[in-house]
Structure formats: structure tokens, C-alpha cells
Amino acid sequence: MSNMKKNYQMKVDVLLGLQWGDEGKGKVVDVLTPRYDVITRFQGGPNAGHTLEFNNIKHVLHTIPSGIFRGDKINIIGNGVVIDPSIFKKEIQSLKNIGFDLTKTLYISKKAHLILPTHRLLDAASESAKGDSKIGSTLKGIGPTYRDKIGREGLRVGDILHNFEEKYRARVDQHIELLTKFYNFDYKQALQDYEKQWFEGIEVIKQFQLVDSEHFINDLLLAGKSVIAEGAQGTMLDIDFGSYPFVTSSNTIAAGACTGLGIAPGKIGKVYGIFKAYCTRVGSGPFPTELLNETGDTLRRIGNEFGSTTGRPRRCGWLDLVALRYAIMINGVTDLIMMKADVMDQFETIKICTSYFIEGELTRNFPNEIDDGVIPVYEELAGWKTDLTAVDAISKFPEALNRYILFIEEFLQVPITIVSVGPNRSQTIER
Ligand code: GDP
Ligand code: IMO
Ligand code: MG
Numbered sequence: 001m002s003n004m005k006k007n008y009q010m011k012v013d014v015l016l017g018l019q020w021g022d023e024g025k026g027k028v029v030d031v032l033t034p035r036y037d038v039i040t041r042f043q044g045g046p047n048a049g050h051t052l053e054f055n056n057i058k059h060v061l062h063t064i065p066s067g068i069f070r071g072d073k074i075n076i077i078g079n080g081v082v083i084d085p086s087i088f089k090k091e092i093q094s095l096k097n098i099g100f101d102l103t104k105t106l107y108i109s110k111k112a113h114l115i116l117p118t119h120r121l122l123d124a125a126s127e128s129a130k131g132d133s134k135i136g137s138t139l140k141g142i143g144p145t146y147r148d149k150i151g152r153e154g155l156r157v158g159d160i161l162h163n164f165e166e167k168y169r170a171r172v173d174q175h176i177e178l179l180t181k182f183y184n185f186d187y188k189q190a191l192q193d194y195e196k197q198w199f200e201g202i203e204v205i206k207q208f209q210l211v212d213s214e215h216f217i218n219d220l221l222l223a224g225k226s227v228i229a230e231g232a233q234g235t236m237l238d239i240d241f242g243s244y245p246f247v248t249s250s251n252t253i254a255a256g257a258c259t260g261l262g263i264a265p266g267k268i269g270k271v272y273g274i275f276k277a278y279c280t281r282v283g284s285g286p287f288p289t290e291l292l293n294e295t296g297d298t299l300r301r302i303g304n305e306f307g308s309t310t311g312r313p314r315r316c317g318w319l320d321l322v323a324l325r326y327a328i329m330i331n332g333v334t335d336l337i338m339m340k341a342d343v344m345d346q347f348e349t350i351k352i353c354t355s356y357f358i359e360g361e362l363t364r365n366f367p368n369e370i371d372d373g374v375i376p377v378y379e380e381l382a383g384w385k386t387d388l389t390a391v392d393a394i395s396k397f398p399e400a401l402n403r404y405i406l407f408i409e410e411f412l413q414v415p416i417t418i419v420s421v422g423p424n425r426s427q428t429i430e431r
Helices: 002-008 025-035 085-097 117-133 142-150 157-161 164-182 188-206 213-222 254-261 294-302 321-331 399-412
Strands: 012-017 038-041 050-054 057-061 074-077 106-109 209-211 227-230 268-276 279-281 315-317 335-339 349-358 361-363 374-382 416-420 428-430
Touching (some): 012 025, 012 254, 025 050, 025 335, 025 416, 025 428, 038 213, 057 085, 106 213, 117 142, 117 188, 157 188, 157 209, 164 188, 209 213, 254 268, 321 349
Parallel strands (some): 012 268, 038 227, 074 106, 106 209, 268 335
Antiparallel strands (some): 279 315, 349 374, 416 428
16 A cells, blocks of 8 residues: 555656747756656657757757756657657767767657658648748648647658558658649659658667557656656647647647646646746747847847747747746646846846736736737836856845846746756756
8 A cells, every 4th residue: 555655656747838938948857857767758849949058068959858968867759749750860860979879768659740751841831821921830840740640640650660651652642732732832852852861760760669658657657767748849839828820739738748648637746837037939929028129139149049940030028927927827837947047147127027908907817819909017127237157056146136036936926946047057056
């Protein structure tokens, strides 16, 4: 009986972005990994770009969980993830080049869906057909792949093991019909260029341990192993709760960890919610606190706000507590993590959005529709005017930073347990 109780105590902690992605998830997963036995990804695909920095190495991961630099942990790509074999192969190769061989430590779910070369082309065709109303997708084929998954026409990693060529051809032929007849899209050269590396990627995937990951993860929990699930994108890009249609095509929220890994809701433990001390967004869609001025440019320059996957400049703005409060509600966040505080080191004053003014009324509730009629209302706090990148203990935090943190905690009613003051692994302070 006592043993039974112990087993049931093992939970999956989830770490996810509370804004529009790029909050710094990769860095924090790497920092927290020593506390866990297992690190998993549960949704998204190579639209993600998760950056880690340590010992003068800067690395951007797209498909692979961010725990891989910490010795022989178990890393799992869960069923909710979509994998582009060609990008996967490149990732594996570049890790090998710096001395990390993952064939023994990385497991891949047989139920994870494959991004086919034609999914990428369909993404490009669909975006170009949308013209001015395009989503600003990363063009990695994410939308079309999840569309095929939900439409029950996708190909999964497990399909690689039986009659794969045949299944592949049938899907690609149908995609080509769509590309030519519906989109009038010239696909031939691009497909030819991509297919070869894509099939090489399939061979690379075969070298890994392909598993029934739902059994694998639940068995690990039963064996007393601790698990952290690494989200991709952010809550405001969630397919249900983000600013639809300017969202990604998966559930980026805590509930996505259940469906993306095959774990029961009661098995979710802590939910770490990550946010930047300000806001960014890449791609189209509403962004109430966006700064289309010099301050926005300063945040972009100092924060080096250029996409890790596409290199596109990120749109920048003040911290939005209305949106953050909504994200905390949807995810059941237990611990907040504030990133990139150092980016505002030299600001005289810092604004925080605490409500929206909509049709003559003030509200703290995140509305269903965001348009030009939503006017952010700000409080202004003093800046700390201190170089935080060299600060190594909470006792050395300047008073103005403490006030900024307390203001956010009081508004959101969730503790900020980690503050990040630079991109390096070591520039992370626990409270
Ligand atoms: P992710 O997608 O959530 O993993 O985030 P990205 O890696 O796309 O973007 C975060 C960027 O901020 C990366 O370039 C990180 O190296 C960098 N970064 C992370 N934490 C900090 C921090 O505390 N301060 C600064 N200046 N940069 C940070
Ligand atoms: P990480 O995990 C920031 C954005 C795209 C676009 C929208 C849809 O690094 O935080 P998609 O390619 O998914 O169809 O694009 O979502 N987007 C991201 N923005 N960080 C990401 O991932 C993103 N993944 C997708 O810019 O607006
Ligand atoms: Mg990113």
C-alpha cells in the first residue's frame, strides 16, 4: 500500500510560454533539467526555436527537447509533436559535430506525425494565397500537417516501419492535386530539391528508439522517475485560446501536455509559466501593448529580438498583465519565471499594462476579440538603472527591480520563483 502511494506521487511538471512564444523556454528547461530524469516535448514542431547558452556554446533546438546537454537523461519527443525528418537530421548532425550523440538518450513516439515535403509547400501556397491577411507562419508546414492529423490523413513515425513508400506516395499525390488544382502552385523544383534530404532524414529517424511513448512515460512515472514537459510556442498562440486565426495549430497550453504525451490530467504537477519582463510577437495578429516607436526599437536592439527559427524581427511592447492573467488562468500556473529583466536595465521608467479600455469601460478580463478598439492602460514604475547581467544573488537585486517583481506578483497572485538576467545558463536567479 505504501509503495502504491509513492508511485502515485510522481507527476509531470510542465514548463510553457505565457506570451507569444520565445519567452526563453529552452534556457530554463536546460537550467531545470538536473532536477529531472526525463525531458519531453509534447506539441509543435520545428516552428519552435529554443536557444541555450553555456560554456561559450550557443545552440538553437527545433524538435529535440532542451534537456539533451545534461548527461544521460531520457529525452522524449511525444506523440503531440510534428517532425520534419530533414530538419531533424540537421539538428542531430549539428549536435554530433559538437560531441553530443543522442542515439541512446532520445526516444521518439511512434504516434508523432511527420511533416511531409508537400506540407511545407502547402504552407507556402496557403500563406501566399492569403495575401495581406497571412498568418506569418514559419513556413515549416505546421498547419497543413496538423490539418492532416485532425483530418485523419496524416503519416506517423510508426508508419516508417511498414510499406512506407507506398503510404508516402499516396499522400504526396493528393497534396500535389491540391497544390496544382486549388493553389496553382509551381511545386516541382522545390519538391525535387527537398525530397532527397527528407528521405535521408527518415533513415536518421530509424536509428533512434521508436516507442509507444504513452506507455513509456507512464511506466517511467510508476518507476519513480521525475518528468518535465517542455512547451513550444506560447499560450497566446494556442489554437483554441490564442488570437485565432493568428495562432499556431496545436494546443500550447498545459492541457496539451496530457494529449501530447498520453498522461492523465491528475498527473500534472507544477506548471511553470515563463514570461519576458516585456512582450514580443513574431508574425501577424493583434498585440495590444505593441510599441511602434523608438522604445520598441530599443527593446528589439538590446533584447536581440530576432526570430531563432526565421530570423524575422520580433515586434516588441510593454508587459501585458491582462493577457498574462488570462494565460495563468488557462494553464493553472503554479510558478512564474521572469526572463530578460536585464534588457530594461537602462530604462528610466517602465510601463506595465494593468487593464484594457474597451468601448468606454475598463476591464482586466482578456476579451474575445482584439482590435484597434482595445486600448491598453498603463502604470508607470521606476527603472532600476543597474547592470543585472552581473548580479548573482537575489540579495543584490536593486530596490526598483524588487518593486517591479512585487507589483507583478501582487497583480497575478502567483509567485515569481526564477528571474533570468542574461542568456547564459549561469545568469539565472532563484527566489
Ligand atoms: P524560446 O523559444 O522560448 O526557447 O526562446 P528563444 O530561444 O526563441 O528566444 C529567447 C532569446 O532570449 C534567446 O536568444 C535567448 O538566448 C535569450 N535569452 C534567454 N533568457 C535571457 C535573459 O534573461 N536575458 C537576455 N538578455 N537574453 C535571454
Ligand atoms: P517557440 O517555441 C514565436 C508563430 C509564427 C506565426 C504563428 C503560426 O520558439 O517559442 P506556424 O509556423 O506555427 O504555423 O506559425 O505562430 N510562431 C512562433 N512565434 N515562437 C515560436 O516558437 C513560434 N512558433 C510559431 O510566427 O505567427
Ligand atoms: Mg523561440
